[in-house]
Amino acid sequence: xxxxxxxxxxxxxxxxxxxxxxxxxxxxxxxxxxxxxxxxxxxxxxxxxxxxxxxxxxxxxxxxxxxxxxxxxxxxxxxxxxxxxxxxxxxxxxxxxxxxxxxxxxxxxxxxxxxxxxxxxxxxxxxxxxxxxxxxxxxxxxxxxxxxxxxxxxxxxxxxxxxxxxxxxxxxxxxxxxxxxxxxxxxxxxxxxxxxxxxxxxxxxxxxxxxxxxxxxxxxxxxxxxxxxxxxxxxxxxxxxxxxxxxxxxxxxxxxxxxxxxxxxxxxxxxxxxxxxxxxxxxxxxxxxxxxxxxxxxxxxxxxxxxxxxxxxxxxxxxxxxxxxxxxxxxxxxxxxxxxxxxxxxxxxxxxxxxxxxxxxxxxxxxxxxxxxxxxxxxxxxxxxxxxxxxxxxxx
Ligand SMILES: Cc1cc2nc3c(=O)[nH]c(=O)nc-3n(C[C@H](O)[C@H](O)[C@H](O)COP(=O)(O)O)c2cc1C
Numbered sequence: 012x013x014x015x016x017x018x019x020x021x022x023x024x025x026x027x028x029x030x031x032x033x034x035x036x037x038x039x040x041x042x043x044x045x046x047x048x049x050x051x052x053x054x055x056x057x058x059x060x061x062x063x064x065x066x067x068x069x070x071x072x073x074x075x076x077x078x079x080x081x082x083x084x085x086x087x088x089x090x091x092x093x094x095x096x097x098x099x100x101x102x103x104x105x106x107x108x109x110x111x112x113x114x115x116x117x118x119x120x121x122x123x124x125x126x127x128x129x130x131x132x133x134x135x136x137x138x139x140x141x142x143x144x145x146x147x148x149x150x151x152x153x154x155x156x157x158x159x160x161x162x163x164x165x166x167x168x169x170x171x172x173x174x175x176x177x178x179x180x181x182x183x184x185x186x187x188x189x190x191x192x193x194x195x196x197x198x199x200x201x202x203x204x205x206x207x208x209x210x211x212x213x214x215x216x217x218x219x220x221x222x223x224x225x226x227x228x229x230x231x232x233x234x235x236x237x238x239x240x241x242x243x244x245x246x247x248x249x250x251x252x253x254x255x256x257x258x259x260x261x262x263x264x265x266x267x268x269x270x271x272x273x274x275x276x277x278x279x280x281x282x283x284x285x286x287x288x289x290x291x292x293x294x295x296x297x298x299x300x301x302x303x304x305x306x307x308x309x310x311x312x313x314x315x316x317x318x319x320x321x322x323x324x325x326x327x328x329x330x331x332x333x334x335x336x337x338x339x340x341x342x343x344x345x346x347x348x349x350x351x352x353x354x355x356x357x358x359x360x361x362x363x364x365x366x367x368x369x370x371x372x373x374x375x376x377x378x379x380x381x382x383x384x385x386x387x388x389x390x391x392x393x394x395x396x397x398x399x400x401x402x403x404x405x406x407x
Pocket of ligand 1: 045046047059097098099100101127128129148176274296297298299300301329330331332350351352353354356
């Protein structure tokens with residue numbers, strides 16, 4: 012067992028929350044807050060996690076459940092787990108292994124990894140690292156020409172699906188990032204950077220890793236034909252021009268031809284529209300509370316969307332998942348599978364690939380224990396009868 016694995020083994024890390032102080036200690040404040048924070052007053056961010064307390068279990072006791080199956084089918088793939096790793100931008104700033112480590116870890120665990128457009132490693136390297144399915148999350152950064160080039164690269168490399176995120180016409184305002192000088196650190200001149208340098212210098216281990224990794228990464232998968240990868244300094248401006256419309260989605264579908272997943276659905280109306288537009292799946296998501304503050308938690312939005320979709324396509328959900336019990340509750344409410352964002356990214360920031368492996372392991376053992384305590388033999392057998400939901404949720 013190497014040092015990083017030891018650092019995140021029990022008893023130091025028993026649950027996902029235990030990664031947070033470790034991550035906070037290893038990476039600069041600006042990187043930690045970019046990962047941990049949400050938009051504006053962070054109301055939706057908090058509610059994403061809190062809302063799981065509103066749903067309680069209805070266990071079947073005095074039944075024998077010798078083995079529990081966690082197997083789940085997603086887009087025709089047989090996964091060993093009912094959760095996948097969500098796209099998380101700037102993963103390479105959290106740890107040099109970044110997206111490659113997360114993809115390898117997901118593959119080893121028998122689940123899928125979704126690579127963000129905002130990634131520092133080449134998509135070909137990410138695909139090569141994983142023994143499991145890998146999907147590509149698409150923003151129209153750099154315009155249609157750059158998107159077309161990345162779709163072609165993703166197709167050739169063997170990515171199996173596109174995940175199109177529709178909730179980011181502009182970046183949400185994450186106030187912690189402003190206070191920490193994220194903009195100045197990425198795109199400012201030396202004088203603008205000076206006030207924020209102490210937070211970087213106080214994390215020498217991270218700084219050494221960062222410098223040995225070549226410093227500020229470019230966006231290796233956003234390449235406007237004839238130009239190089241998009242520098243990080245241009246990300247905010249590029250994102251502001253990359254709003255995706257339903258017309259873009261049609262264009263993407265025609266070009267990609269494989270399965271397209273729409274991520275960022277919060278209403279029955281958008282869910283039905285996604286079905287009509289030929290999506291293979293949707294993810295009920297508020298981007299982990301990082302975009303429009305004040306929208307409902309993803310779990311609360313789930314029942315309305317599950318009934319609107321009527322089983323025509325897969326419904327995924329993401330936001331606030333920190334425990335296996337959260338995953339089980341989301342599946343009881345009708346999700347086919349969930350995505351975890353911060354749950355594994357805290358592990359990545361705390362200890363690189365060893366941290367991601369440990370995060371996945373914690374959630375896996377949580378799930379097995381929860382199914383046994385519920386008296387349910389498999390993820391596939393979960394349904395609404397295993398949970399109590401608050402009054403009002405049933406009608407939606
Ligand atoms: C640091 C960070 C970066 C993210 N970057 C992206 C991204 O580039 N594209 C995207 O579609 N979603 C992105 N997300 C949202 C996640 O894919 C997912 O929706 C969210 O993390 C789920 O909430 P959770 O973190 O509570 O699990 C990001 C989330 C975090 C925490």
